[in-house]
Amino acid sequence: xxxxxxxxxxxxxxxxxxxxxxxxxxxxxxxxxxxxxxxxxxxxxxxxxxxxxxxxxxxxxxxxxxxxxxxxxxxxxxxxxxxxxxxxxxxxxxxxxxxxxxxxxxxxxxxxxxxxxxxxxxxxxxxxxxxxxxxxxxxxxxxxxxxxxxxxxxxxxxxxxxxxxxxxxxxxxxxxxxxxxxxxxxxxxxxxxxxxxxxxxxxxxxxxxxxxxxxxxxxxxxxxxxxxxxxxxxxxxxxxxxxxxxxxxxxxxxxxxxxxxxxxxxxxxxxxxxxxxxxxxxxxxxxxxxxxxxxxxxxxxxxxxxxxxxxxxxxxxxxxxxxxxxxxxxxxxxxxxxxxxxxxxxxxxxxxxxxxxxxxxxxxxxxxxxxxxxxxxxxxxxxxxxxxxxxxxxxxxxxxxxxxxxxxxxxxxxxxxxxxxxxxxxxxxxxxxxxxxxxxxxxxxxxxxxxxxxxxxxxxx
Numbered sequence: 001x002x003x004x005x006x007x008x009x010x011x012x013x014x015x016x017x018x019x020x021x022x023x024x025x026x027x028x029x030x031x032x033x034x035x036x037x038x039x040x041x042x043x044x045x046x047x048x049x050x051x052x053x054x055x056x057x058x059x060x061x062x063x064x065x066x067x068x069x070x071x072x073x074x075x076x077x078x079x080x081x082x083x084x085x086x087x088x089x090x091x092x093x094x095x096x097x098x099x100x101x102x103x104x105x106x107x108x109x110x111x112x113x114x115x116x117x118x119x120x121x122x123x124x125x126x127x128x129x130x131x132x133x134x135x136x137x138x139x140x141x142x143x144x145x146x147x148x149x150x151x152x153x154x155x156x157x158x159x160x161x162x163x164x165x166x167x168x169x170x171x172x173x174x175x176x177x178x179x180x181x182x183x184x185x186x187x188x189x190x191x192x193x194x195x196x197x198x199x200x201x202x203x204x205x206x207x208x209x210x211x212x213x214x215x216x217x218x219x220x221x222x223x224x225x226x227x228x229x230x231x232x233x234x235x236x237x238x239x240x241x242x243x244x245x246x247x248x249x250x251x252x253x254x255x256x257x258x259x260x261x262x263x264x265x266x267x268x269x270x271x272x273x274x275x276x277x278x279x280x281x282x283x284x285x286x287x288x289x290x291x292x293x294x295x296x297x298x299x300x301x302x303x304x305x306x307x308x309x310x311x312x313x314x315x316x317x318x319x320x321x322x323x324x325x326x327x328x329x330x331x332x333x334x335x336x337x338x339x340x341x342x343x344x345x346x347x348x349x350x351x352x353x354x355x356x357x358x359x360x361x362x363x364x365x366x367x368x369x370x371x372x373x374x375x376x377x378x379x380x381x382x383x384x385x386x387x388x389x390x391x392x393x394x395x396x397x398x399x400x401x402x403x404x405x406x407x408x409x410x411x412x413x414x415x416x417x418x419x420x421x422x423x424x425x426x427x428x429x430x431x432x433x434x435x436x437x438x439x440x441x442x443x444x445x446x447x448x449x450x451x452x453x454x455x456x457x458x459x460x461x
Contacts, residue, residue, distance in 0.1 A: 015170075030045065181365070200281075
């Protein structure tokens, strides 16, 4: 059974399933209603997709405004799996791996699914449907399922991302995750893999972690090499098999490697090291980037055809500073993990520590939150973490790591002064030891003590 993935101005998507026919247009008698508040660029009965007797599906445009494929208007077109077309600023992706098989396999002869889902445009200019707003019971159930899998979500926007994942998991389409580093893109992709229940493994690979020649070997594998260790090493594509391959920082790939990946996306075949036969695999490819791939396409830095292949569904992962509801639940989850891992007393956050964590902007997102909490757990004594225990100003995390707004809790200078005093207390006034606790040099510590006029003992080792 085929699907249509529909996006409005690249802001959101919805998935529609049908059997033998589906109608699209502005009028209320369509299966997918493109409601643009009277926009005349979309016809009342714009186009439809219909199953052919000989097998597959055909697009038929009945409008005077046009349906476009790669910027060119079309009136009639056979729809191959993965083909994209546009109507105004709506983008459609046709998904049906059986499109080229016998017509009887596509559900011809069955009663057409009428009124699949009405598609409307809300005030935020994003796609929404009558089923897009989940009930509180469904949200609670999803949050409980995620919690059991070790995924903490309270923020509504982030919860919507995981709701979309449940829908996407039903069909094997590529997914592009857009968002800043450290937002949990790998966790999102791993969750999609688990929801999909694929037979293969989840295999992550970061495009920015290797020089180009080594990344190519990691992705595609290496055959006979000069060294013994270089022989017959399978690539991550082959290792993922029928599972999920997560390619992080896809925007860092060279054009040459993008071309190789595009060829794989077109035929889905790999040749194992030392083998002459190609093997077809049906892995799901999930990619992620914090770069603007559309701008890179315009500058000739990213292949347009590859982008179209990878971005069947695009999910935007919000940064932690926009998910304030998630900060304290995440912090408590990490504290529990660290207590088990390092066999220390379970730490609890004081009210002032919670306020400080919420007030921070977290430029490095969840990964930075984890580092700060781990550092605090290993340095602190007792079961309660106070604001002064949080290493928010040490050079270990950079002076700009935590950008506290001036209307929140303390200034950076006050936090730094408190941190230094705390370190001096823990080291019994031994400045070299205090400097090591803070992660700064002894000379830097002396300068800060002088700057903040902190009273100290002359003891120094």
